[in-house]
Amino acid sequence: xxxxxxxxxxxxxxxxxxxxxxxxxxxxxxxxxxxxxxxxxxxxxxxxxxxxxxxxxxxxxxxxxxxxxxxxxxxxxxxxxxxxxxxxxxxxxxxxxxxxxxxxxxxxxxxxxxxxxxxxxxxxxxxxxxxxxxxxxxxxxxxxxx
Numbered sequence: 001x002x003x004x005x006x007x008x009x010x011x012x013x014x015x016x017x018x019x020x021x022x023x024x025x026x027x028x029x030x031x032x033x034x035x036x037x038x039x040x041x042x043x044x045x046x047x048x049x050x051x052x053x054x055x056x057x058x059x060x061x062x063x064x065x066x067x068x069x070x071x072x073x074x075x076x077x078x079x080x081x082x083x084x085x086x087x088x089x090x091x092x093x094x095x096x097x098x099x100x101x102x103x104x105x106x107x108x109x110x111x112x113x114x115x116x117x118x119x120x121x122x123x124x125x126x127x128x129x130x131x132x133x134x135x136x137x138x139x140x141x142x143x144x145x146x
Contacts, residue, residue: 003145010042010140015119019134022123027068027085030119030136034072037115041140049108051095051121052135058101059126064094065106066122071114083120090114097126109141 016030037043049067068083069090083089092113095106119138123130 005143006146008042008044008142008144009048010040010044012137012139013040014135014137016134016136019121019130019132019136021132022065022121022130022134024123024127024129025085025125027083027088027120027122028130029082030121034116034118035113035138037113037140040138041113044140044142045113046109046111046141046143047113048139048141049092049095049110049119050135050137050139051106051108052103053095053097053106054103054131054133055097055101055126055128056131057128058099059097059128061099062096063126064096064124065126065130066094066124067092067108067110068120068122069114069117070120072116072118074114083122085122085124088122089120090117092119094124 022028
């Protein structure tokens with residue numbers, strides 16, 4: 001077949017390997033690395049994020065750990081504001097949690113990411129603290145002709 005769509009994926013990058021605890025309704029930065037579409041993402045505009053998180057006490061089922069981007073170098077070297085729980089910046093999507101205390105691996109596909117950004121997790125009303133040691137990884141992806 002010709003001109004069929006094909007998914008292309010790049011190399012996975014770790015944005016946070018051992019995150020600090022995130023209390024309920026708080027925001028924490030994945031501060032191990034930024035993510036650049038050109039340097040890290042092969043200029044693919046989309047990505048798949050994987051969040052691995054645990055809770056000491058089971059969270060409320062179906063509540064969310066939300067992912068926000070803080071676009072960097074948007075005006076020369078000027079950056080957007082750091083996200084806050086009451087004033088998020090660029091919403092990327094949500095990881096919905098299960099009411100368990102075992103490690104949860106959650107996947108989020110995101111589209112049209114900022115050119116350069118740092119990423120944040122918002123413990124958005126789970127009712128519990130995300131345990132220290134959470135991990136956030138990103139894999140660039142796009143769809144193109146075969």
